Amino acid sequence: MKLRYIKLTSLSSLLFPIILFGLTFISCKDQIYQTGFDEPEDPVIHDLSEWQNITPGLHSSFRSTDKRYAFRTVPVNQKIDKWACTGWKGERINLMFLLWSSEYQENISISAGPLSGSDNNIIDSTKITIYPLRYVLTDKFLSGCGYRSPDTIPASIVSDMLEYNQVFNLIPQSVRPVWVTIDIPQDVEKDIYTGIINIKSGENNSQPLNIELTVINRTLPDPSEWNFHLDLWQNPFAIARFHKVEPWSQEHIDILKSYLTMLAEAGQKCITTSIIHQPWGSQTYDPFSSMIRWIKNSNGTWMFDFSVFDQYVKLAMECGITRQINCYSMIPWGNQIQYFDEDSADYITVTVKPGTPEYEAIWKPFLHQFSYHLKQMGWLEKTTIAMDERGLEEMKNTIRLIQTTSPGIGITMAGAYHAEIQNDIHDYCLFIKPPVALNYRQERVEKDKITTFYTCCAKPEHPNNFTFSPPAEQTWMGWYAAAQGYSGYLRWAYNSWPENPLKDSRFSSWPAGDTYQVYPGPRSSMRFEKLREGIQDYEKIRIIKKTLKQYPETDSIRQKFDKTSEMFSLKNLSEKPAAHWVNSGKKVLEELSGLIEQKK
Numbered sequence: 001m002k003l004r005y006i007k008l009t010s011l012s013s014l015l016f017p018i019i020l021f022g023l024t025f026i027s028c029k030d031q032i033y034q035t036g037f038d039e040p041e042d043p044v045i046h047d048l049s050e051w052q053n054i055t056p057g058l059h060s061s062f063r064s065t066d067k068r069y070a071f072r073t074v075p076v077n078q079k080i081d082k083w084a085c086t087g088w089k090g091e092r093i094n095l096m097f098l099l100w101s102s103e104y105q106e107n108i109s110i111s112a113g114p115l116s117g118s119d120n121n122i123i124d125s126t127k128i129t130i131y132p133l134r135y136v137l138t139d140k141f142l143s144g145c146g147y148r149s150p151d152t153i154p155a156s157i158v159s160d161m162l163e164y165n166q167v168f169n170l171i172p173q174s175v176r177p178v179w180v181t182i183d184i185p186q187d188v189e190k191d192i193y194t195g196i197i198n199i200k201s202g203e204n205n206s207q208p209l210n211i212e213l214t215v216i217n218r219t220l221p222d223p224s225e226w227n228f229h230l231d232l233w234q235n236p237f238a239i240a241r242f243h244k245v246e247p248w249s250q251e252h253i254d255i256l257k258s259y260l261t262m263l264a265e266a267g268q269k270c271i272t273t274s275i276i277h278q279p280w281g282s283q284t285y286d287p288f289s290s291m292i293r294w295i296k297n298s299n300g301t302w303m304f305d306f307s308v309f310d311q312y313v314k315l316a317m318e319c320g321i322t323r324q325i326n327c328y329s330m331i332p333w334g335n336q337i338q339y340f341d342e343d344s345a346d347y348i349t350v351t352v353k354p355g356t357p358e359y360e361a362i363w364k365p366f367l368h369q370f371s372y373h374l375k376q377m378g379w380l381e382k383t384t385i386a387m388d389e390r391g392l393e394e395m396k397n398t399i400r401l402i403q404t405t406s407p408g409i410g411i412t413m414a415g416a417y418h419a420e421i422q423n424d425i426h427d428y429c430l431f432i433k434p435p436v437a438l439n440y441r442q443e444r445v446e447k448d449k450i451t452t453f454y455t456c457c458a459k460p461e462h463p464n465n466f467t468f469s470p471p472a473e474q475t476w477m478g479w480y481a482a483a484q485g486y487s488g489y490l491r492w493a494y495n496s497w498p499e500n501p502l503k504d505s506r507f508s509s510w511p512a513g514d515t516y517q518v519y520p521g522p523r524s525s526m527r528f529e530k531l532r533e534g535i536q537d538y539e540k541i542r543i544i545k546k547t548l549k550q551y552p553e554t555d556s557i558r559q560k561f562d563k564t565s566e567m568f569s570l571k572n573l574s575e576k577p578a579a580h581w582v583n584s585g586k587k588v589l590e591e592l593s594g595l596i597e598q599k600k
Contacts, residue, residue: 033104035176036168040137040503042157046072051173054102058170058201060209065096065530066472066579068159069177071135075100082210086590087184090220091536094529095180096133097209099199105170108201110178115213117191123213127185130197131162133177133526137504138467138512144458145510153506160467160505160513162524170201179526182213190217218593220539224320226267227542228478228535229450229488231326231429232517233272234263235496236312238286242497242520247289248308256312257319259522263494264320266532271316271325272494273309275370277338277349279328280388284496284515285507288328294339294366296348302365306373313379324427325379326386326412330354330363330398337362355397364405371406384410384426388492392418399424414454414490426450429490432480433459433570441485453481454490457510460570463578465491467505467513471530472579476568478534479585482541483568489531494518534582537589544592557592564588 051074062080069075075098087093099108110130115123135157142148159177170176180197197209220226236256237247245251274288281287291312293305313325331354338349352359374380385402387395395413399421402409410426417436422428427450430436444451455464455477463473463480477489496515498507505512517528541561548558567581 033171034169035171035174036166037132037134037163038502039135040157042071042135043137043155044072044157048072048173050074051102054100056103057101058105058108058199058205058207059100060097060199060207062095062097062209063177064579065094065179065526066470066475066582068468068471068526069098069175071157071159071174073175075175081208082212084212084214086214086216086593087182088218088220088540088593089184089188089190089215090186090222091184091540092529092532093182093184093213094533095182095211097178097180097197098175099170099178100175101170102173104172105201107167108170108176108199109167110165110197110199112180112197113195115182115193115195115211117189117193117215119189119191121189121191121193123182123184123188123193123195123215125195127183128195128197129181129183130165131179131181131524132165132168133159133179134161134163134502135159136161136467136502137506139506140468141461141464141466141511144461145456147509148506150506150508155506156468158467160525160527161502161519162526162529164521164523179529181529182211184213184215186219186222188215190215216593217597218540218543220536220543223265223267224322226535226539227487228267228481228538229269229323229427229452230267230535231270231427231452231488231490232263232266232268232494233490233492233496234260234316234494235272235284235286235288237288238284238495238497239520241286242501248311253311253315256315259495259518260316260319260321262518262522262524266528267535268321269323269488271313271321273312273325273327275309275327275366276329276332278336279332281333283333283509284493285498286496290338292370294337296339296341296343298342302362302369304366304369304373306370310377313377323382324412325383326427327383328386329388330385330402331387331390331394354394354401359397360401363401367402367406367409371408375408380408381410384412386412386427387415388413389415392420395421414492423447427452429454431459432463435484435570438485445485445487450487451485452488452490453484453486454492456492457514462573464511465513465517465527465531466511467527468511469513469527470578471526472577472582474527474530475534475537475582476573476578477531478536478538479541479568479582482538483565488538491517495522537582537586540589540593544589544596547596548592551596557595560588561592 062083112125112128114125138158139153162179193213195211200206240247240252243255273291275292277290278287291309295303335351335353336349341348374383412427413425414429417430429452432453463476493515507515
């Protein structure tokens, strides 16, 4: 049942006692209060008495993007109608403001004008995007991984989804957060830019919020040139299911473009491909089918159809994801391989374990043909065979087979650290907890090997990327990577949606939001934008460190920077929230950016 309120006219108020006695005919017009968004009802019963102290009318105020704001909780009575911020050329700035009212507010519209500087310098209004935030159902961490019944999970609603800008309503005694992004052009002049976000409700009520943006003379490169190794695993099969299109049809390809482009614009480096059927079993609502068709001929030879694989890789590259092709997996969960058998004219599933003759009899023909195909396509040096949380002996046997059969293909692994095989792995993603010893990380950096970290349903509760996680924890990931010497960050699910992600972020096996970072549409999220913000900070840190080396007299500044990096540890995060450390780091970053400008 959707949450709604019925406002009765004076006539209907008089007739209300009659209705109670069973007479249902009335001619008055009832007004139904609705937000304009198809959102779930809040399952939590709130004490709304505080709203009696709120003066009539629509209220607005800027607030930090580091916090989520509850639908029914009265915001702290503090009016902030001006937001001052500093950014680099090429940077995306995130802002947020709240709207709230004790009364029904109809037809709220939000628009932004251009930002104006001196000497006719302008940041066009097309660079400012407004997103009302929508609420979805969430739960709690509980014990992390493991089955959870929707009937027993403590549920609430939380703001997370960035909706397209549209006219909407505020129901009485409610809060609507609104997200704003400013994409600073790379070619804009250094200046102080000011502008207005205008909020209108009804016919006559209009109120402005003021922005002051200081653009300094530092430039972020395009996301395709960022060093940060972002690896969010895509699930094209979930997109086909949600949009009700045939997998790999032209309709599917057209829809995929916007999702892959959004991901590329966050600096994504890896294309996620499935080279066998269900490499992770059926742990997702939408299982992964193979992008390569395996066929065993009547004479016992193997044939492989790479057409879907090629289609997806080409599409992802056209959208801007070009660095690496990760192929899952030669050690699937359950060690099962499915293929089409020509003799029986049916699909057969076999179980083959790494290191056995049966395993090599299947995988050798594949590796030979796959390597040849990749070389023909010009993709061999970009491609890795990827494994996920597999044991040491399995990895040793698989690595040996890859290196002897197809030495041109790289190897990727996400899981526990094994010193015995770390030199064989090009892209090694490690559990965030416990951290791997610094000397191992430095050794891999010196050998130009990618070394990232990841969080998951079990490790840890903080920091993480759930819909109930503090948003600043996403930004903290980029700072942690920079401080600890990691190449980047991995999360297993960009868009492995549950059944109805637009309303319910919960899943049967893991904490809410674990399975996706963006919503159908595509619609971004607070989590995804804050993650991207942290990646930008990582790039700014890298650029500043490189620049400081040009000025020997700045040793004291470098020492301050190093001291700031020491703040980003799991131990410190257990003592103070991510927002504290991130904002402390940002202050130093802004200060150092200004000092470098003075040097230049």
